[in-house]
Amino acid sequence: MATESTTDFTLDTAAELAAGEHGVIEGKSPWLLAWRRLRRNYIALAFLLLFVVIVVICALAPVYADHVAHSGPNEGHLGETFTRDGKQVQIVSKGGFVNGVFVAGGIPVGPQLWHAGGRYVFGADNLGRDVAVRLLYGGINSLKIGIGSALICTLFAVLLALLAGYYGGWVDWVISRFFDLIWAFPVLLLAIALGTALSINGFHHFGINLAQGSLWIPTLVISYVLIPYVGRPLRGQILSLREKEFIEAATAQGASPLRVMFTELTPNIASSVLVFFTLIIANNILTEAGLSFLGAGVQAPNPSWGTLIADGQDRIVTAPWLAIIPGIAIVLTVLSLNVFGDGLRDALDPRAKVRIEH
Amino acid sequence: MIAFLARRLIGAVLVLIAVSFITYLIFVQIPGGDPAQRIAGRTATDANIADIRAKLHLNDPFYVQYWGMMQSLFNGSLKSYASQLDVVNEIKKGIPATLSLCIGAGIIWLGFGILVGIISAVTAGRMSDRLITVFALIGISMPVFWLGLIARYLFAQGHPFQFLPDGEYVPLTSNPWQWFVHLLMPWWVLAVLFIGFYGRVLRSNILDTINEDYVRTAKAKGLPANRVLVKHVLRNSLIPIVTLFGLDFAAVVGGSAILTETVFNLHGVGQYAAESTQNLDLPPIMGVTIYATFFIVFFSVVVDFLYAWLDPRIRPT
Numbered sequence: 001m002a003t004e005s006t007t008d009f010t011l012d013t014a015a016e017l018a019a020g021e022h023g024v025i026e027g028k029s030p031w032l033l034a035w036r037r038l039r040r041n042y043i044a045l046a047f048l049l050l051f052v053v054i055v056v057i058c059a060l061a062p063v064y065a066d067h068v069a070h071s072g073p074n075e076g077h078l079g080e081t082f083t084r085d086g087k088q089v090q091i092v093s094k095g096g097f098v099n100g101v102f103v104a105g106g107i108p109v110g111p112q113l114w115h116a117g118g119r120y121v122f123g124a125d126n127l128g129r130d131v132a133v134r135l136l137y138g139g140i141n142s143l144k145i146g147i148g149s150a151l152i153c154t155l156f157a158v159l160l161a162l163l164a165g166y167y168g169g170w171v172d173w174v175i176s177r178f179f180d181l182i183w184a185f186p187v188l189l190l191a192i193a194l195g196t197a198l199s200i201n202g203f204h205h206f207g208i209n210l211a212q213g214s215l216w217i218p219t220l221v222i223s224y225v226l227i228p229y230v231g232r233p234l235r236g237q238i239l240s241l242r243e244k245e246f247i248e249a250a251t252a253q254g255a256s257p258l259r260v261m262f263t264e265l266t267p268n269i270a271s272s273v274l275v276f277f278t279l280i281i282a283n284n285i286l287t288e289a290g291l292s293f294l295g296a297g298v299q300a301p302n303p304s305w306g307t308l309i310a311d312g313q314d315r316i317v318t319a320p321w322l323a324i325i326p327g328i329a330i331v332l333t334v335l336s337l338n339v340f341g342d343g344l345r346d347a348l349d350p351r352a353k354v355r356i357e358h
Numbered sequence: 359m360i361a362f363l364a365r366r367l368i369g370a371v372l373v374l375i376a377v378s379f380i381t382y383l384i385f386v387q388i389p390g391g392d393p394a395q396r397i398a399g400r401t402a403t404d405a406n407i408a409d410i411r412a413k414l415h416l417n418d419p420f421y422v423q424y425w426g427m428m429q430s431l432f433n434g435s436l437k438s439y440a441s442q443l444d445v446v447n448e449i450k451k452g453i454p455a456t457l458s459l460c461i462g463a464g465i466i467w468l469g470f471g472i473l474v475g476i477i478s479a480v481t482a483g484r485m486s487d488r489l490i491t492v493f494a495l496i497g498i499s500m501p502v503f504w505l506g507l508i509a510r511y512l513f514a515q516g517h518p519f520q521f522l523p524d525g526e527y528v529p530l531t532s533n534p535w536q537w538f539v540h541l542l543m544p545w546w547v548l549a550v551l552f553i554g555f556y557g558r559v560l561r562s563n564i565l566d567t568i569n570e571d572y573v574r575t576a577k578a579k580g581l582p583a584n585r586v587l588v589k590h591v592l593r594n595s596l597i598p599i600v601t602l603f604g605l606d607f608a609a610v611v612g613g614s615a616i617l618t619e620t621v622f623n624l625h626g627v628g629q630y631a632a633e634s635t636q637n638l639d640l641p642p643i644m645g646v647t648i649y650a651t652f653f654i655v656f657f658s659v660v661v662d663f664l665y666a667w668l669d670p671r672i673r674p675t
Binding site: 005034180183184185186187188189192193194196197282285289290293294295296306313316317319323324327330331333334338339342 | 373376377380381382495498499500501502504506507508510511515517539609612613614616617620621631635636637638643646647650651654655658
């Protein structure tokens with residue numbers, strides 16, 4: 001598919017390359033150059049595709065629940081049966097002899113793949129809930145929290161870094177001490193303490209009302225505790241950008257502080273922010289899983305990948321799929337973001353030192 | 359240097375005070391119920407609750423309560439609301455398990471992280487480098503508690519092996535061999551994440567350093583490649599690793615090992631913290647947070663000095 005346009009930024013740059021060969025010389029923006037480097041990194045692109053596929057599959061959870069599994073995420077099916085290859089199978093075994101074989105009670109049925117007509121593809125849990133449905137809905141929650149907290153965290157970190165870096169002086173002092181303080185806190189401990197405290201009665205202060213069990217609680221807790229991890233390096237970058245001539249020129253032309261911050265400084269840190277954003281989603285999905293595992297994140301009966309593992313841990317001997325499958329989902333998602341984030345960093349700035357510490 | 363030391367120490371003390379105060383505020387401002395009510399139990403009368411409130415000074419203004427709590431934390435008389443056990447004592451009981459876990463894991467992740475970093479840097483671009491990169495990325499993408507569960511399932515619960523004990527901690531003093539065997543899985547599980555991370559950091563550090571002029575000079579002098587690598591390249595590339603290790607080690611001792619301790623039921627400080635948080639038991643949370651912050655702040659001061667000692671370029675003047 002050839003396009004006439006050579007000036008637009010299009011994904012199909014073959015035409016543009018051809019134009020380049022014929023001696024048309026154009027200015028290329030750093031973003032375009034970065035895209036060219038990224039385009040050659042097939043591994044990074046493949047993992048980006050994997051992430052997109054995971055997001056799309058999770059987003060289709062309601063469709064899957066209604067039309068394939070015929071069961072909602074929190075719908076228990078204790079004492080019910082389903083048909084597998086023409087035979088009736090107990091969803092959660094009641095114990096006793098089934099077809100002449102002794103079965104202990106309370107053991108949920110294992111992964112059926114497609115033998116049960118789309119039901120119980122990944123088996124059931126101890127309440128007879130469909131694990132595959134819960135996995136997809138849990139994915140929605142984990143991704144919402146991961147992406148949401150990454151957005152909030154990055155937004156605040158950028159704003160604070162801009163203020164601290166641009167104004168310097170006491171503003172910088174206050175913001176830096178704020179970073180220091182959160183930094184000195186044991187991150188996981190702080191998140192657990194906040195998460196537990198908030199999950200009991202919700203949060204009802206300063207006109208903000210968060211119900212108990214709201215997804216906003218883990219989202220905000222995670223974004224809050226990770227602000228300095230993004231804010232500190234960005235502040236450093238802005239401090240050095242602040243001394244550059246183009247800022248001086250903008251100020252001399254009468255640009256207001258807001259204008260300097262948002263039209264001069266922000267574009268220059270955009271590439272770091274983008275990389276941080278990608279890597280911090282990965283980090284936040286792991287943090288959410290850890291919090292939920294300890295009971296300080298997503299609250300029952302809402303599923304998330306972390307709570308699914310926590311639910312499955314006591315039954316790992318009798319029903320190992322309960323803990324193993326959500327873990328694989330986490331690893332694939334986080335891995336795809338890490339690999340893509342890595343490729344993105346190499347593409348945007350091959351020598352950048354942007355890094356997320358776990 | 360003395361001024362630098364003094365400034366850092368004063369800063370550290372201020373951070374400790376601020377952190378303890380914030381922890382206190384989190385639990386006073388966002389209460390999940392009245393502690394007096396929880397201690398009194400379900401059948402308590404209003405008089406009982408009022409009595410407990412008075413005994414615990416819960417009617418005082420919050421800064422008086424805070425001060426009282428800090429005093430009792432430092433003279434060791436702070437008691438848990440839930441179990442009435444001594445907080446300082448409980449933390450002390452957990453320290454051997456936590457330190458055993460963290461020191462062992464630290465040795466593994468530092469050693470293997472450096473090894474992995476050197477191998478992948480020396481063979482950069484080749485198959486071994488790519489494989490290591492893949493494994494490192496998988497390592498940092500795994501939730502540590504999930505890895506712990508899987509390790510227990512595979513090696514301790516008979517699917518397919520059962521040659522390692524399934525969790526719990528055995529004190530070093532009571533049986534060194536059992537101590538070692540019980541910690542083998544937790545050590546590796548905790549270390550895996552860091553091995554991948556350190557390997558990647560060191561790899562990029564080495565690749566940066568290897569292009570420096572002084573390395574070219576050393577090669578031009580005719581020094582053997584191994585000597586250049588160890589004496590010239592590694593010496594510089596390892597400096598950031600030292601910093602990283604100090605901070606990570608402190609973070610792990612100060613609470614990041616919570617998940618590993620919980621999965622393997624090691625009864626360390628982290629698990630104590632996790633259990634207290636689930637009960638919203640304020641005094642132990644205060645105690646553990648102060649303990650954890652102390653480690654983090656103390657190690658960051660140590661790291662600053664180590665850094666200044668290793669790298670004369672950033673020595674404070």
